[in-house]
Amino acid sequence: KILNEKRDKLEFSKVVCGYPLSIFFIVVNEFCERFSYYGMRAVLVLYFKYFLRWDDDLATSIYHTFVALCYLTPILGAIVADSWLGKFKTIIYLSIVYAVGQVAMAVSAIHDITDSDRDGTPDSMTFHIVLSMVGLFLIALGTGGIKPCVAAFGGDQFGEHQDRQRRTFFSVFYLCINGGSLLSTIITPVLRAQECGIYSKQKCYSLAFGVPAALMVVALVVFIIGSGMYYKAEPQGNIMLDVCKCIGFAIKNRYRHRSKQYPKRQHWMDWAEEKYDKLLIAQIKMVLKVLFLYIPLPMFWTLFDQKGSRWTLQATTMDGNFGALVIQPDQMQTVNPILILTLVPIMDSLIYPLIKKCGLNFTPLKRMTVGMLLAAIAFVCAALVQIQIDKTLPTFPSTSQSQLKLLNMGSNSVTVKLPGNDALILPAAQVYPFINNCNTKFTNLLPETNDLTSKPQEGNNAIRFVNGMKTAVNVSTAAADFGLIEPFYYSNYSQIKNGKATFTLRSGSQSCEYSTNFGFGSSYTFFIHSTLVFGSNCQDSVTAVEDIKPNSVHMALQIPQYFFITAGEVMFSVTGLEFSYSQAPSNMKAVLQAGWLFTVAIGNFIVLIVAELAKIPKQWAEYVLFASLLVAVCVIFSIMAYFYTYIDPTEIEAQFKKKINEDDEDDKSKPGKAEVEMVKRDSIKCHDEYDKATQTKM
Numbered sequence: 001k002i003l004n005e006k007r008d009k010l011e012f013s014k015v016v017c018g019y020p021l022s023i024f025f026i027v028v029n030e031f032c033e034r035f036s037y038y039g040m041r042a043v044l045v046l047y048f049k050y051f052l053r054w055d056d057d058l059a060t061s062i063y064h065t066f067v068a069l070c071y072l073t074p075i076l077g078a079i080v081a082d083s084w085l086g087k088f089k090t091i092i093y094l095s096i097v098y099a100v101g102q103v104a105m106a107v108s109a110i111h112d113i114t115d116s117d118r119d120g121t122p123d124s125m126t127f128h129i130v131l132s133m134v135g136l137f138l139i140a141l142g143t144g145g146i147k148p149c150v151a152a153f154g155g156d157q158f159g160e161h162q163d164r165q166r167r168t169f170f171s172v173f174y175l176c177i178n179g180g181s182l183l184s185t186i187i188t189p190v191l192r193a194q195e196c197g198i199y200s201k202q203k204c205y206s207l208a209f210g211v212p213a214a215l216m217v218v219a220l221v222v223f224i225i226g227s228g229m230y231y232k233a234e235p236q237g238n239i240m241l242d243v244c245k246c247i248g249f250a251i252k253n254r255y256r257h258r259s260k261q262y263p264k265r266q267h268w269m270d271w272a273e274e275k276y277d278k279l280l281i282a283q284i285k286m287v288l289k290v291l292f293l294y295i296p297l298p299m300f301w302t303l304f305d306q307k308g309s310r311w312t313l314q315a316t317t318m319d320g321n322f323g324a325l326v327i328q329p330d331q332m333q334t335v336n337p338i339l340i341l342t343l344v345p346i347m348d349s350l351i352y353p354l355i356k357k358c359g360l361n362f363t364p365l366k367r368m369t370v371g372m373l374l375a376a377i378a379f380v381c382a383a384l385v386q387i388q389i390d391k392t393l394p395t396f397p398s399t400s401q402s403q404l405k406l407l408n409m410g411s412n413s414v415t416v417k418l419p420g421n422d423a424l425i426l427p428a429a430q431v432y433p434f435i436n437n438c439n440t441k442f443t444n445l446l447p448e449t450n451d452l453t454s455k456p457q458e459g460n461n462a463i464r465f466v467n468g469m470k471t472a473v474n475v476s477t478a479a480a481d482f483g484l485i486e487p488f489y490y491s492n493y494s495q496i497k498n499g500k501a502t503f504t505l506r507s508g509s510q511s512c513e514y515s516t517n518f519g520f521g522s523s524y525t526f527f528i529h530s531t532l533v534f535g536s537n538c539q540d541s542v543t544a545v546e547d548i549k550p551n552s553v554h555m556a557l558q559i560p561q562y563f564f565i566t567a568g569e570v571m572f573s574v575t576g577l578e579f580s581y582s583q584a585p586s587n588m589k590a591v592l593q594a595g596w597l598f599t600v601a602i603g604n605f606i607v608l609i610v611a612e613l614a615k616i617p618k619q620w621a622e623y624v625l626f627a628s629l630l631v632a633v634c635v636i637f638s639i640m641a642y643f644y645t646y647i648d649p650t651e652i653e654a655q656f657k658k659k660i661n662e663d664d665e666d667d668k669s670k671p672g673k674a675e676v677e678m679v680k681r682d683s684i685k686c687h688d689e690y691d692k693a694t695q696t697k698m
């Protein structure tokens with residue numbers, strides 16, 4: 001009441017259409033902050049893989065450790081804000097930490113800093129790794145720390161009479177999150193795909209991290225500009241600490257009175273009644289009931305957050321050509337916020353009302369259960385896509401094998417007989433890859449060469465030339481220089497992007513051009529025939545020999561898995577947030593929000609544990625494993641949810657307050673009443689009231 005009076009007295013600088021103007025600064029701040037977070041996160045796994053040169057498993061593990069950390073720190077942020085600095089100062093200080101972290105990430109991605117030999121690769125990878133890990137730690141501290149504060153700070157700006165406006169604010173807030181995420185996930189992959197550098201050009205991860213860093217500074221500045229207009233509630237003490245102390249006391253007291261001579265109490269938390277307020281005990285009971293229900297929830301996040309890691313890596317082996325538009329693997333993540341922006345209004349205004357009209361009681365816990373099942377279906381789709389991709393991947397020799405590639409540079413077929421193998425006919429200008437299992441030694445066949453041992457990365461194409469002419473030929477394109485290739489010799493591989501490429505073949509002052517189109521992830525050996533005549537068209541005198549097929553599974557095939565995971569998110573996450581808020585006692589809304597975010601952290605740790613323990617060689621099988629685990633967890637959750645009874649915390653609190661007031665009056669009129677008797681009676685009464693207020697089931 002006091003707070004509302006204060007708020008009503010507070011003169012906001014301006015009220016626009018019934019909304020305090022200060023809300024505008026908070027919403028813009030959230031948009032910029034989410035842009036910064038999701039923009040950086042979108043390219044993170046590729047930065048680990050291609051800049052820091054980590055393998056898929058390490059990249060995925062560190063990615064999920066980072067995400068988990070981002071969802072562990074909200075507890076810290078909530079404690080600091082509630083008990084010490086207040087929300088406003090906590091947001092300011094932690095935003096500075098956050099911006100410093102983003103800048104550290106941007107600097108860590110400048111390869112020139114340690115590239116003293118100027119060959120385009122960092123000489124001290126340790127420097128880049130350490131700086132980026134420090135950056136990620138600061139970002140996790142910042143983004144997680146402010147997370148429970150910003151939304152609640154926005155909510156604080158409304159008075160009690162502004163319920164409708166507050167609800168609209170939360171919807172706009174969620175849309176802003178996804179607007180920021182959508183824009184940044186489109187932009188940062190484009191920035192990453194650019195080439196930049198001082199001495200040598202490399203993929204521009206520094207710009208892809210630099211722009212989110214700039215947006216975080218903008219977020220901070222916008223938030224500070226609104227400073228004079230905010231309502232800043234004073235910190236009200238550390239409720240989390242009170243909760244822990246009360247639970248601790250109840251456990252200790254129960255243990256002290258474990259002997260059968262002491263009468264049992266209805267709930268183990270009732271053992272805190274000797275020392276703690278009955279209202280606080282009732283509130284803790286409400287929170288514990290919800291927290292118990294949270295136990296299976298991390299499994300949903302285990303699957304959900306893999307769209308930023310495993311699914312992005314999956315997209316690198318797919319064809320991103322959408323006609324006029326070429327989609328980068330990390331840009332596929334934009335499908336999620338796009339679908340959120342469309343699905344949230346559709347669900348709210350069409351699907352849920354329709355279900356209600358059909359007479360079905362689609363309670364929050366039922367929605368969350370369906371959300372989990374949809375996420376499991378998404379992973380089955382991902383597994384099916386992976387099976388298709390695996391069919392298109394080339395076979396490379398294992399560590400115990402060797403590979404021999406024969407190229408027929410003549411104009412007629414030749415018969416080749418390899419030791420221990422049948423004779424084979426090799427047509428003109430064709431390569432025969434031969435994988436040898438039995439360590440047969442081939443001598444005097446080919447000069448030693450570094451061949452490809454994996455599919456070309458990042459959707460690039462690995463290209464080399466073989467010169468079948470009697471004179472040396474120089475080959476170059478705008479993007480790569482193959483150098484001078486001696487007669488009957490080959491060039492090293494160069495990486496060429498998808499799309500059309502024109503190669504210039506030069507010998508002395510004479511030249512000719514050869515053009516061709518590339519897809520994603522292929523490898524070709526271009527064979528220059530001895531018949532080539534410079535000065536004329538050399539299109540017919542070069543033969544492209546396909547070593548590795550281009551990515552042929554289209555990225556559009558990932559859309560179904562994105563659709564199911566996003567529909568799952570809308571049913572699970574949006575409902576879960578609302579459920580956590582509605583079932584939390586008034587002074588513990590932040591505690592439950594932090595608890596909800598904690599389930600995300602645990603979910604990300606599960607990815608690490610399962611991926612590490614299971615060590616499944618086939619990616620599709622790992623997807624199926626995760627889907628099965630979620631279905632199993634979903635069954636457990638639906639049983640728990642069946643036994644959950646919805647409560648109205650406001651009503652329960654009001655009844656408790658009323659009863660406490662009555663007791664005070666009673667005590668005044670009947671001095672000397674035995675305290676133990678009173679506690680007993682109160683406990684029974686409270687439970688009756690508590691039961692009355694908890695009627696609805698799942």
Ligand SMILES: N[C@@H](CC(=O)O)C(=O)NCC(=O)O
Pocket residue numbers: 034038177178181182336337340569
């Ligand atoms: N749908 C996500 C955003 C994304 O993954 O692009 C979302 O709304 N997350 C909630 C948040 O607070 O970031």
